[in-house]
Amino acid sequence: MKTILRKISACVFFAAVICFTFVNSYAAEYQDTLRVGIYYGSDTQSSLTLESIKGFDIGFSSDRSFYPLETVGTTSVKALKSYAGTYHLLHSSHSTREELEDSLAELRGAGVNVFPAYYNSSYCAFSGVFTNQNDAQWQADNGGAYAIPVALSANALCLTDNETGNIILVVDHSTAGLAVFSADRQNSDSFLTISGSSKGTYRGGFECKALGSEALTVVNIVPVEDYLYSVVCREMSPSWHVEALKTQAVCARNFALGRINYHNKYGFDVCKTVCCQAYSSTADQSKNVHTAVDETRGELLFYENQLVQAVYSSSMGSSTENVKNVWGSNFPYLVSVDNSYEDTENVYNGKWEKKLTTARATELMKSYGIGTVTDISAIEYSDAGRVVKLRVTGTEGEKIFEREKCRTVFSEATYSQKYTITKGGIITHPSVFLSSYNSSKEKTLDSVSVLSGNNKTETISGKYVATNGKTTKSYSSTVTGGDPDTYTFSGEGWGHGVGMSQYGAKGMAEAGFDYEEILTHYYTGTHLEKAY
Template sequence: MTQPQPKRSKWLKWVVAFSIVCSPVLPGPVPAAKASVATTDTIRVALYIESPKYKLSVPAVTVTTDGGLSIGFRQAAGPTIVPDGAPSALRASLDQYGVLLMETDQYTAAKAYYDKLVKAGYSSTLFAAAKQGKEVYQVGIGGYADAALAAAARDKVKADSSLAASASAQSLTGPLRWSAGTYSTEAEASARVTELQQAGLPAVLAYHEDGAGNPAFSAWIGQEADQTGMAAIQAQALQVMPQLALVQVDTSQPYAVKRDDRTQGMGETLPHLQFNAGSKLWISSSQQSRIKVTEKDNRSYRGSLELSQYGGKLAVVNELPLEHYLYSVVSTEMGQGWPMEALKAQAVTARSYALEKGMKYEIAHVTDSTIDQAYNGVEFDDVIEAVNATAGEVMVMGKGIFSPLFYSNGGGITAESEEVWGNPAPNYASVNSPDSIAEKGKLTWYFVWLPNGKTGYIRSDLLKDTGSKNAAGMSYYEPTENGVNVRSFPDTNRASAVDKVNQGDRIVVLDEVIESNAYSWIRGTYTSAEMTGIMNKQLAEPLAGPVRSLEVSKRGPSGRALEIKANGQAVRVQYPDAIRTLMGGLPSTLFEIEETGRYTILGANDVSRTYPESALSLYAVQGGSPSAVLPNEFLVLNGAGDVRLATKDQKFIFRGKGNGHGLGMSQWGARGLAEQGYDYKKILEHYYKGVTITKD
């Protein structure tokens, strides 16, 4: 998609009233009575925030809209700056400390160095600036919360010969500046900036308020990190323009300086606002259209954005009406085309969750991630209908709003609280859940044995039966096309390819399974070394040796794993659901472990050997005598005639059901119940105990 280009003319003016959006109604303590359940007209969603509870940061944010952007300083009350001509796109970042690494009149060189810094992992900037009538390009890194961090970054660049060789400058930059004049109009300030730039001074246009709270536009000089730099730029300015009256800028007051961002291309300029830690930059659409955030995969959001400094980094908060927020949450969590009663159940659940949390992140109620509720700006008409139909409805327990837990799929049965967090909770009980609908329409996959002795999974529609069989009576299949991927488990999107096969290859099918989905899934196969590495990344005390055996040693009422033993020893986790992370991010704890290296061989005189405990080698026997040492992967036949894969080296396969922690409402289960005729209240009563649904 071609990004709309900003207008290059004057684009800021003042308005005097913004009281409605500047005074959001925030939830207070949860009252006792039904009629006074805590409510809020608006909700604040953190898209980026650096907090103790959630960390996701970005150095700058790029926003666009079809209707034009309004930008201003957000105060508790009073005026705000909005654009004249409403630019359709802009970038914004904090005015912090950084390092200027290159200044050149060659854009190609500047862009190449900028790209090199980004590839090396630095937050880089590329600005265009005027100097004595000539355009120059400045490449730097930042922003850093203080000068010490910027200096450390500079030293790191110096130590990297490939980066240091291209740097024509290595000076620290910062938010300290001199004011060379304040004006009541932007035009006057812009003319002063041009005059200073013609004299060779680093001048920028600044937006701020004067002492009376009125709009002010200034020409500022410098971008210094300390008072030594301030003295140097002052001396330079007075040398070329002795008549200047310079006043040091008070950086504690809200301001924004305008830069010309050239990161997109030679002829593509974005206005880039750098604002200070004392500012709250407010961005809205001048025509109430959605605001697109480039860094969020170009997602578009209702409402407005508030940009500020929090935890030393840029915080981006989307503020919008609560019910509009739910349009996207329910659309993201469930999707289009689900039964109306399931959508209503999700709407009440999501509303209850959001309201109960209060200001969880101090400057925001929730984040946009699944740590709270998934929110990506997408909306569907049927979801909007479901949200509107339940407007204001929440679940209440006792004197306050109930904070419900929910997840994708229960695997046929929900969890007890002890199976998830290790402690009881009276509102949750293990109940049957009709979740298997998630398998509907999924492809069949074949678990196959390849001519080279490897195993893996191939989609059934990519293989055909040849009609011939091997000596064991097993049918040979062959690919329907060349270059067919053989995957580690039956999932095109998540599983890596372990091999490829072509037409004419003779393949043995060992098993048929349904493609991994929210209801049933397979993960693996993991070698002993891989499993050891996966587990040791999570354990405070790493395993003493390689994983030779792995088993579920305790299960809860729903069958979920409560304890795992590795090499016969229980592995300590903080709470049972952490087993999912311990095992490499399994969808749920409702699983079985298959050890391909574990089997018992019955020999002559009823003497048996169990592997992997036995160290004796295995041989293929033909005509009564051993002919060869068995390969690492081979097939074994039990007394019932069933064939399965076995390996000399221990490997592990996880076969499970469900997706999520399993506590509370299963989203797929809610769909199943709705299709059975349950209304949304009955669905909620099925999954949550001792709660009532009320409307303020």
Template sequence: MRNILKITAVLLLISIIHISIPLRVYGYDKGRVPEYVKIGLKYGESATPMISISGKNGLALGSYINSVFNPIISFLSSEEIHVRKDSYFMGLNGSFIEYQYNEQMDNGNQTIQGPIHIQIGPQFSSQEEAQAFMSSLTTMPTKPYLSFEDGWKVWTGMFTSTISAQSAIEALRLTFPEHEVNIIPQNNRRIQVLSKTGDVLCMVNLGETDYYFKSNGSNMVKVDGKNFRGDIGIKRYTGSDLTIINRISLEEYLYGVVPKEMSGTWPLEAQKAQAVAARNYAIEKLGSHNQYGFDLCATTHCQVYGGFDSEHERSRGAVDETRGKFLTYNGELVTPFYHSNSGGHTENSENIWSSPIGYLKGVSDPFSIGAPNDTWSYVMTKDQIQEVLNSKQLSVGDLNSIQVTSYSDFGRVLKMEVSGSSDKKILEKEKVRSIFGYNNIKSTWFTVNTDASATVISGDASGPKQISSGNLFIAAADGTRQLDGSLEQIVVFNGIELKNISFNAKQYVFTGKGWGHGLGMSQWGAKKMAEEGYTYDQILTYYYTGTQIE
């Protein structure tokens, strides 16, 4: 009986010990992590009427159906080809520029190519049939080419108007009376593919479907002289230029991000921290550009992405060694905001934006001290400040003073008061930087002084403090009163002589610490930590409170 009790006690103890061991919980949704991402290289205002593209072993043009590439036509030459929208172009010095034909209408210019085409013969069920038919047209006045538009066809010409195409049709009907000949009008979804010398290789219209160029036998495509891994997609919106998209695996995308956000020569552990942060950030930002048909852009709006040409061997190693690693907080993926230099202390999210975020809490950061931009200053004249305020519809009239009225516990500006002859404006938190420039006011951790000479010693200050006339009180025969903020100078007696004290500031000096919003990881701090032997996970969990690597 005693042995049974002993065995029961041991089993109970083992059970208690087992229960007390913390289990590692993977709480984030792995389904959110895609194998491939679409990166917008050109879109919106940067969309382009034409690109040059090439592959080492030529290119295949097609589309993706359920993540499977469906080739339509191949171009076997390694020479670059031109891809452009179906529009008007003028040859110029061996290249092409878009031509505003409806405005200029220079019918006599023989270098202008237009979006009006002629179809000869019927529609074919395969490229081979269309190719054979095209080869039979031996007496064509202009060179024929293939077109894929709801099937394979043979077209000719790049006419600038229906009238000029009609003249060509009459000649074709005389030459090929047995074939039907029709005019093909411009289409806002169609693209033109031309050789480097300008010969038409084909026309393609996939309607709402995106076009993709895939390198034959390799994973590298060159676009306008820059190399990119993966495939290059082209989307045509009605009446727009070409939106250019790089379809690439998530990890290869990071190859082109990490060295653009952090120098590829920096310590490996710092770059591994950057790689995890960039991976997290990419997933959290997915869908930011759905309206343009891609996931992320290649600029600071998402993350700077430079393609293959920006890659660095050490950065690739950082991505590979952290493959599949994410930073989580309470089982959820975090958005790991980062910045260049904290200046010595990071900040709470609510003191930069509006809402508190559990993992974005201010931490002491001695690792950033001594690095570039740990301190800075920026000088603006009164006239420059007034010009900026007026351009932002924040006019205060003749500027009298700028004063910080509220700081966070860690020293960053929460409210700054700008006073003038006609109005007063309160700029809060990051609004100061957005108004005066993120590269000028490098952080919100700053003080403001002027070239005005008035200083006072008050009971709440350890030393002389510069003030404006609006903060000055004097004792007069009729009592104590506050001076008018527009006062430019006063005369005081210092016990020896009368002196003029100026309040008319001509220059404002912003003196601050750090560069960036101050949230999360300081990149220069991460570099220093890595140099001192910290690992990437230690770096990340130091800057992001309560997080873990999964």
């Protein structure tokens, strides 16, 4: 293993157990912290209440840096959106934090109840809160200390002491966010707790922004290695062999550092769901996981000079898949390899059989305009045994799906691309003799058309009664071996099947392989380097 200090040439990718999309690469300096989306999009919060027994460092964040303005001893604070048009009194404005500290001390010494603010890109001393300019102006004229009223913009946020309700910080800036860390943030055991219904304890700090709405987008700013403590124990069982956990730590580290600024729309790198990597509070972290992360600290997997896109999924059956057959990409280290150490028969969703009715398949195909589904067929397989072309035929046309779509189009019935399809039931149609004036022919009922009572020609199906004018006889089709309107998907593996099998890594670790041997087996031609 080499020790290096370099730029990491990383490819941004959409990697997780669920879904991946490869896009263009970019070069990114190694970041020692990650920005993890906790509440965003449709899951924003009206406020955020944080607790810390050590007090808080409060300030603002900008360009991935935290700028503390003050340390407060209160143990509970609440961040929330300020109302546009709210007024405060501005007592002083400065270009540096040090100047602000001096001003706050002087004003407080004079009996003015001031608090820090980051306003119009300046370090400011504010006091009071007013709903209109007249009240603010009256206080400015009669308060005894120099002050002018200022109105907040739609971007403004405030932080209050949750015990007294008093404002202790205002941040009003188009791009900077309100940021809060524990006062002992330099301590490796520093935590912040989100209180309320979403209670959880997190490492690092939090940034809040309004992003044009009345609710808060909340980002956890956390050191990379601390982030891994949470991710590894959610992506892999903490009870597994430590060498398997080490492989997960390296893969998760590779993933995270290849994801910097990926969710830039919301101002963070990775989200907390399996869309990126599963991440939450510190509650379930274990000693095993800490050992795995600590003993691989700073280690990354490279292919030549490229940071490896270390994708993984739960189980893969007897072999992994070439990336070109899943996402259409070409990566020389993401090819099909043996996966015989995976105990597929005995892992969750390792072997599976799922059924899909014609009615449900038709519903899922509605947007493709092919009518009622009449057949579902795997028409091409990869060398590793995965479906790479799936044809769905309907009464009004057909649709052919390729690569990963062969798994996701009927995802409720297909846990991987490695499956076969059988259609339930054998339909037997009885035969009848049809006579004309000069001949007689035997035909099955499904090939006979009749003239109905409303003068329409219809194909016979189901149960019919025939008569020659003297006698009558009932005819009906019979079904054996199951429901002819049901497709059975029988397969193995759970997930996309590219890169490392997590259960395969478990099996290899239990067989005596170390994490470097496991990683270089699943990612062909790669090597580990200590990047920091």
